[in-house]
Amino acid sequence: MQPDISVKHLSKVYGDGFQALKDINLEINRGEIFALLGPNGAGKTTLISIICGIVNLSQGTVEAAGHDIVKDYRKARQSIGLVPQELNTDSFETVWDAVSFSRGLFGKAPKPAHIEKVLKDLSLWDKRNNRIMSLSGGMKRRVMIAKALSHEPQILFLDEPTAGVDVELRRDMWDMVRKLRENGVTIILTTHYIEEAEEMADRIGVIRQGEIILVEDKSQLMSKLGKKELRLQLQSKLNRMPGQLTLEPIELSDDGYELIYTFDSQQEQAGVARLLRTLGDLGIEYRDLQTRESSLEEIFVGLVHE
Numbered sequence: 001m002q003p004d005i006s007v008k009h010l011s012k013v014y015g016d017g018f019q020a021l022k023d024i025n026l027e028i029n030r031g032e033i034f035a036l037l038g039p040n041g042a043g044k045t046t047l048i049s050i051i052c053g054i055v056n057l058s059q060g061t062v063e064a065a066g067h068d069i070v071k072d073y074r075k076a077r078q079s080i081g082l083v084p085q086e087l088n089t090d091s092f093e094t095v096w097d098a099v100s101f102s103r104g105l106f107g108k109a110p111k112p113a114h115i116e117k118v119l120k121d122l123s124l125w126d127k128r129n130n131r132i133m134s135l136s137g138g139m140k141r142r143v144m145i146a147k148a149l150s151h152e153p154q155i156l157f158l159d160e161p162t163a164g165v166d167v168e169l170r171r172d173m174w175d176m177v178r179k180l181r182e183n184g185v186t187i188i189l190t191t192h193y194i195e196e197a198e199e200m201a202d203r204i205g206v207i208r209q210g211e212i213i214l215v216e217d218k219s220q221l222m223s224k225l226g227k228k229e230l231r232l233q234l235q236s237k238l239n240r241m242p243g244q245l246t247l248e249p250i251e252l253s254d255d256g257y258e259l260i261y262t263f264d265s266q267q268e269q270a271g272v273a274r275l276l277r278t279l280g281d282l283g284i285e286y287r288d289l290q291t292r293e294s295s296l297e298e299i300f301v302g303l304v305h306e
């Protein structure tokens with residue numbers, strides 16, 4: 001299947017000589033949720049802005065829904081909806097008018113039935129005759145999404161969709177994004193809430209200093225780079241690590257009451273069984289044990305600070 005977005009050897013040098021993107025190669029498949037992660041200034045917004053035709057590329061090619069974003073600008077742009085980071089909603093217009101007008105900007109004929117569907121899907125139908133400036137922050141954010149969907153794009157970019165949004169609205173947005181994906185829309189989101197990528201994304205791309213350093217299936221990434229930890233609370237204090245355990249990746253807590261064993265998520269459980277057997281042989285008893293997996297956040301921090 002042809003990817004919905006295809007980026008080949010893309011570089012960007014800004015007017016002041018700063019190279020913001022270096023030889024980016026990336027394919028995003030139809031109907032997936034792709035999370036683009038990276039520290040501040042890594043080049044996320046630059047990459048999105050180039051794909052959306054807002055910033056010119058320096059080198060390379062980009063196709064959106066099969067259309068070259070330079071040679072076939074109009075068609076490429078029509079296939080994309082963008083929800084920018086900045087909310088731009090100090091508008092006297094009504095919700096209905098603003099969303100309908102957005103559609104017109106893409107040269108598409110009016111289609112009230114589609115606008116109605118978008119507003120209903122985003123729980124904005126009751127507010128359709130309200131002025132945008134009178135809405136709450138969360139509702140304004142929904143209006144931004146409705147505008148981005150007004151022209152029936154195949155691809156939707158969400159740049160920091162839930163920055164400054166409360167937990168409840170964030171969950172609503174996640175549900176809504178999943179619904180869009182079920183309808184076949186390809187979604188690319190950037191986020192600083194790694195938890196959001198962990199919850200939502202099918203695949204994760206990590207960008208650092210203008211380079212894509214990793215693209216991976218989320219679940220594979222978590223099992224490949226993730227660590228598991230087993231913590232054992234001991235019945236009685238250990239003054240030092242027994243010699244039989246010194247070869248294991250194991251630590252003794254400062255107070256001597258806890259053993260912490262770290263292993264790769266992919267590794268089979270043999271190490272755990274061996275450890276528990278050794279403890280039994282040594283007569284070390286524990287009163288409780290817990291296991292914990294590393295979060296995407298920990299994996300991400302490890303990656304970008306390497």
Ligand SMILES: Nc1ncnc2c1ncn2[C@@H]1O[C@H](COP(=O)(O)OP(=O)(O)OP(=O)(O)O)[C@@H](O)[C@H]1O
Nearest residue numbers: 014016018020038039040041042043044045046047
């Ligand atoms: N118009 C410009 N001229 C020169 N440099 C720029 C311009 N726009 C962005 N940059 C630089 O390019 C780099 C990438 O910026 P970009 O906004 O793409 O990063 P980002 O990953 O989106 O960061 P954030 O997470 O902070 O939004 C930064 O170092 C930034 O200072």
